[in-house]
Amino acid sequence: MKILNLIKKYGTLIGFFGIIIFFTINLPSTFLTAKNFINISQQISMLAVVAFTMTVVMVMNDFDLSVGSMASLAGIVAAVLFSMGYPIWIGILAALFVGIIGGLFNGFLVSIIGILPFVATLGTLTMFSGFAFLISGGRTIFGRDIPSEFSSFARSGIEISSLGLKIPFLSILALLILFIVWFILEQTTYGRRLYAIGGNTEASFLAGIKVKQLRLSAFALTGVGAAIAGLMYSSRVASSNPTQGSGLMLEAIAAVFLGMTMSEEGEPRVLYTLLGVLILGVLDNGLTQMNVDSYIREVLVGFIVILAVAFSSITKKRN
Amino acid sequence: MKSCIKFISFTLLFLSMFVSKAWAEKVTVITPYLAQPGTQMYVEGFKNEASKKGWDLNIIDTKGDVAEVISRIEDAVNQKVDGIVINVDPSQIAAGLEVAAAANIPVVGMDSGADPLLVTNVTSNGYAMAAETSVYVANRIEGKGNVVMFVFDAFPPVQIRGVIADAVFGNFPDINVMDRITPDVQDGGIADSRAKMEALLAANPEAGSIAAVWAAWDQPAIGAMQAIEAAGRSNEGIVIVGIDANPQARDAISQGGNFEASIAQDFVGIGSATANAIGRAMSGEEIKSKVIYVPTVLITSANVGN
Numbered sequence: 001m002k003i004l005n006l007i008k009k010y011g012t013l014i015g016f017f018g019i020i021i022f023f024t025i026n027l028p029s030t031f032l033t034a035k036n037f038i039n040i041s042q043q044i045s046m047l048a049v050v051a052f053t054m055t056v057v058m059v060m061n062d063f064d065l066s067v068g069s070m071a072s073l074a075g076i077v078a079a080v081l082f083s084m085g086y087p088i089w090i091g092i093l094a095a096l097f098v099g100i101i102g103g104l105f106n107g108f109l110v111s112i113i114g115i116l117p118f119v120a121t122l123g124t125l126t127m128f129s130g131f132a133f134l135i136s137g138g139r140t141i142f143g144r145d146i147p148s149e150f151s152s153f154a155r156s157g158i159e160i161s162s163l164g165l166k167i168p169f170l171s172i173l174a175l176l177i178l179f180i181v182w183f184i185l186e187q188t189t190y191g192r193r194l195y196a197i198g199g200n201t202e203a204s205f206l207a208g209i210k211v212k213q214l215r216l217s218a219f220a221l222t223g224v225g226a227a228i229a230g231l232m233y234s235s236r237v238a239s240s241n242p243t244q245g246s247g248l249m250l251e252a253i254a255a256v257f258l259g260m261t262m263s264e265e266g267e268p269r270v271l272y273t274l275l276g277v278l279i280l281g282v283l284d285n286g287l288t289q290m291n292v293d294s295y296i297r298e299v300l301v302g303f304i305v306i307l308a309v310a311f312s313s314i315t316k317k318r319n
Numbered sequence: 320m321k322s323c324i325k326f327i328s329f330t331l332l333f334l335s336m337f338v339s340k341a342w343a344e345k346v347t348v349i350t351p352y353l354a355q356p357g358t359q360m361y362v363e364g365f366k367n368e369a370s371k372k373g374w375d376l377n378i379i380d381t382k383g384d385v386a387e388v389i390s391r392i393e394d395a396v397n398q399k400v401d402g403i404v405i406n407v408d409p410s411q412i413a414a415g416l417e418v419a420a421a422a423n424i425p426v427v428g429m430d431s432g433a434d435p436l437l438v439t440n441v442t443s444n445g446y447a448m449a450a451e452t453s454v455y456v457a458n459r460i461e462g463k464g465n466v467v468m469f470v471f472d473a474f475p476p477v478q479i480r481g482v483i484a485d486a487v488f489g490n491f492p493d494i495n496v497m498d499r500i501t502p503d504v505q506d507g508g509i510a511d512s513r514a515k516m517e518a519l520l521a522a523n524p525e526a527g528s529i530a531a532v533w534a535a536w537d538q539p540a541i542g543a544m545q546a547i548e549a550a551g552r553s554n555e556g557i558v559i560v561g562i563d564a565n566p567q568a569r570d571a572i573s574q575g576g577n578f579e580a581s582i583a584q585d586f587v588g589i590g591s592a593t594a595n596a597i598g599r600a601m602s603g604e605e606i607k608s609k610v611i612y613v614p615t616v617l618i619t620s621a622n623v624g625n
Contacts (some may be wrong), residue, residue, distance in 0.1 A: 030397050030399065039397060140408070237411040242473065285390075293378075294378070295380070
C-alpha cells in the first residue's frame, strides 16, 4: 500500500529516473557523463526559461500561447537594432521592453477586456509573428549583422579546469531565471496571491486581492521570459529568424503539465516544471543517441506526456 | 546433429550481423527541412549511397528548429559518430560545428551554404539557376512588361535566387517588378501564393497588365498558375517560371499552358554526391573545393517528357 502511494506521489519522478536508467544501460559510454548532462542543460535552457515563466500564468489557470512568437519577435528586434549599428545592450533592452509590452498587452486583453486567455493569446501569437516578419522583411538576420560578442555568449561558460568541464552561460541563465521565478511564486505574497487566483478567482477578488492588476503583471513576466528565451535562441544560432521560437510554446506547456503531475493539488510548481523540462530534454538527447527515428521520438514524447498526466489524473480521482 | 548445425549457423549469422553493425561507420544527417520534397530526395539519394557503403545511418528532422540542429550535432559528437551531414545554413549553427571540429568529426553540407567549418558543401548553382530562369522570362516577354516575383529571403539558398533575378530584371529598363511577394510557406507555399496572386489579378484587371511571374521555387509558381486559371486569364500569355522542376511543375509544363519553364536540380544526385564527399572526408582525404556543384537542366515543354 505504501509502495502504491509512493508511485502515486512520485510516479513522474520515478519515471524520470527510469528513463535515465534505460538510457544509461543502452548508452553505457556516452549518456551518463557530466559532459552529456551539461550538453542537455544547454540544449533545454531556452525551453526551460519559457516553461518557468509560463508557470507564472498557469498558476492562475491561464495560458499564454504567444510565447513562441514573442521569442521570435524579441530576437528579431535585437538583431535589427544590431544590424543598424546600435550597441548590444540597447538591442537586449529593446527586446526585453518588447517582451514586457507584449506581455502587458496579453494581460490587458485577458484581465481588463475579459477575453479568454486561449483566444487573446492566439490572436497576439499571430500579431507578434506578423510584427517579426514585418520588422525583418521576412529575412533571417545573420552574419556580420550579429555582433560576435552577442553570439559568443551562448558558446561560452564558466570553465572548471580541474574537471575539464565548462558550465555554459545559457544553463546558468536558465538556473537564475528558475531561482527568480521560484522566489516570486513560492516566497512572496505576490506569488501566493497568484495561487489564490488560480484556486478561486472570485473568492480572491472578494478577499481583496487585486485580481486584474496581478493577472496583468503575471502576463508581463511571461512576456519577458519569452523575450529572454528569444535572445538566448538568437545568441545560440548567431542569427534571428522570424519563426525561430515557434516550437517553444507547445513544449513549454507540455513541460508545465508534466510537472503538475508531481503536485498533489495538481498546481503548477516551478521546480516541478524543471522536472518536466528535464524529461523532455533527456528523452530528446537519449533517443537521438540511440538512433531512434525523429518522428518516432515525437510520438514517444507525446505518449509519455499523455501517460504521465493520465496516470496522475486517474490516481487523484481515486484519492 | 542437424539442430546443432542450425544453432551454430544462427549464432554465426547473429554474430556477423552484430559485428558488421558494430564496425559500420556511423553517419548522422541532420535537417530542419525534411518535410520539403527536395530535401526528401536529397536524403533518398544519400540513403541509397549509404546503404551501398554499409553505413549505420541516423536521419534527424528537427522540424524547422535551427537551434535543435545544434543540439543534435552535440548529441552526435557525444555519440562519437564518424561523420555528420547538415542541410541548414551553417552560419546559424556555428556553435554545433565548433563542437564537431573540436572532436575532429568531419561535417559536410548538403545544399547548405559554404562555411570554413564545413569540409565542403554539395549543391546546385543557385546563382546560375536564377539567372537562367529570369533571363528566360526577360526574353519571352521581349524585355518589357510587369513581372511578379515570389521570393523567400529567410532561407539563404532561396534568397540568392531572388538577388540574381532582381539584377537581371533591373538590367531591362522596360521591365517593372510590380510586386516582390514573400508567401507564407507553412501550408507548403501553394495556397498562400495563390491567394496573393488572386489579389494582384483583381487589382490589375486589364489584359496584359501582368506579363510574367517569376518564382524562386515551384510551389508559388503553381499557386500563381492556379490563380490565373481560376480568374479565366490563362489566354493572356502570362509567362510563369519556377525553380526545382518538381513533379507538379513538370506536369503543368507538359500541358503547354502558362507555366512554361522550371529548372531541375538533381536532388538525388546532390544526396549521393554528399555521401561520396563525407565518405572521402571520413577516410581522411582532404577535399580542396569548398563547394561541389551538381549540374542542373532547364525544363520546358520541349524536354519535359525526357
